[in-house]
Amino acid sequence: MKRGDMQQELVQLGNGAHALATHTLGNREDAADAVHDAFAIALKRPEAFDSSKGTLKTWFLCVVRNRCIDQMRRRRQGETSLDKLVDPGAGPDQALETAQRDQALGRALAQLGNEQRQVIVLRDYMDLSYAEIAVVLDIAPGTVMSRLHRARMALKEELNCHGE
Amino acid sequence: MANDTKYLDQHVGELLSGLVDGELTQQDRQRVLLHCEQCPVCSQNLAELQALRVRIGKARLSTIGEDTWRETMNDSMVQTSKGVGWILLIIGLAMALAAALHVFFFSPDMSLWEKFMVFAIYGGLAVLLFSVLRQRFIERKTDKYKDVEI
Numbered sequence: 104m105k106r107g108d109m110q111q112e113l114v115q116l117g118n119g120a121h122a123l124a125t126h127t128l129g130n131r132e133d134a135a136d137a138v139h140d141a142f143a144i145a146l147k148r149p150e151a152f153d154s155s156k157g158t159l160k161t162w163f164l165c166v167v168r169n170r171c172i173d174q175m176r177r178r179r180q181g182e183t184s185l186d187k188l189v190d191p192g193a194g195p196d197q198a199l200e201t202a203q204r205d206q207a208l209g210r211a212l213a214q215l216g217n218e219q220r221q222v223i224v225l226r227d228y229m230d231l232s233y234a235e236i237a238v239v240l241d242i243a244p245g246t247v248m249s250r251l252h253r254a255r256m257a258l259k260e261e262l263n264c265h266g267e
Numbered sequence: 268m269a270n271d272t273k274y275l276d277q278h279v280g281e282l283l284s285g286l287v288d289g290e291l292t293q294q295d296r297q298r299v300l301l302h303c304e305q306c307p308v309c310s311q312n313l314a315e316l317q318a319l320r321v322r323i324g325k326a327r328l329s330t331i332g333e334d335t336w337r338e339t340m341n342d343s344m345v346q347t348s349k350g351v352g353w354i355l356l357i358i359g360l361a362m363a364l365a366a367a368l369h370v371f372f373f374s375p376d377m378s379l380w381e382k383f384m385v386f387a388i389y390g391g392l393a394v395l396l397f398s399v400l401r402q403r404f405i406e407r408k409t410d411k412y413k414d415v416e417i
Contacts, residue, residue, distance in 0.1 A: 110340060113336075113340065114333050114336050114337050114340065115333065117329075117331065117333065117335075117336030117339075118328075118329040118330075118331060118333075118336075119329075121329040121331055122328035122329045125328070125329065126328075131329075135331070135339075138336075138339070139339050139342070142336075142339060142340045143346065143347065146340065146344060146347070147347055202327075204322075204326075205326045205327050205328070208322065208323065208326050208328075209326075209328065212328075223323065224328065226288065227319075227320050227323035227324055228323055228324065228326070228328055230324070232290070233288070233290050248281050248282075248284055248285050248288075248290065249281045251281075251284050251288075252280065252281035252283065252284035252285075253281075255284060255316055255319060255320075258319065259315055259316070259319055262319075
């Protein structure tokens, strides 16, 4: 894959990768660093991506997740703080009501465990298939459905608790 | 009839998520749909899971724009090229230094004492510079207040 094509595709994956990193690290700033590092790694060695083994999306998300694991090992901080996890507010083209709904969703997600947040982000936000999720999270394909279902039920419960 | 009772007794659980995601086999899909027709609890769960999936899909879990990522990516490339530049510069300087030292030590125009004197002056300066840089480097790595803005 040409470097320019890869760059273009990676730009589109930025937000999804940032969401995954945020819900892995529990902190938006650290997540942005992890995505930044992942971009650098991917663009430094674009030949490391083998299209016969999977999509660029899956490969890049694996790189992002590995960067997150490295960061967690280095910093040894697994705690999740609400204000560092939920996006701060509406974008310029986003209605206030929608922004508040998204923030409520972010707060509910923050109450879940890392593994549950990751699987929800990968499936419902990034639209990965179960097979792709298994590759990114390095788990057995058969585990994805049960983990995802538990995560969704927990999220539904959290949202119901807060009248959402 | 017995089968119908069995459907009601056993909720389909995680298969509901599989149905929402279109990841079930034809057989499981039919089984879950049939169960949901008869079970109000699972039917409601299915509707809620579908709504939840749509809501998350539309949500902005990250509001960083593509332009920012493009800039970040360019930064990464600049950092990489800077790294390559530094490596080339250091290699060039090291080679030039080695050549200069070779000429200096093997020059017949200077006595051994003169060579030693010049070497001591420049060697001393180099050692001092190295120790200051090392100290600065250690401080930079270990200073826990380095990110504090005053």
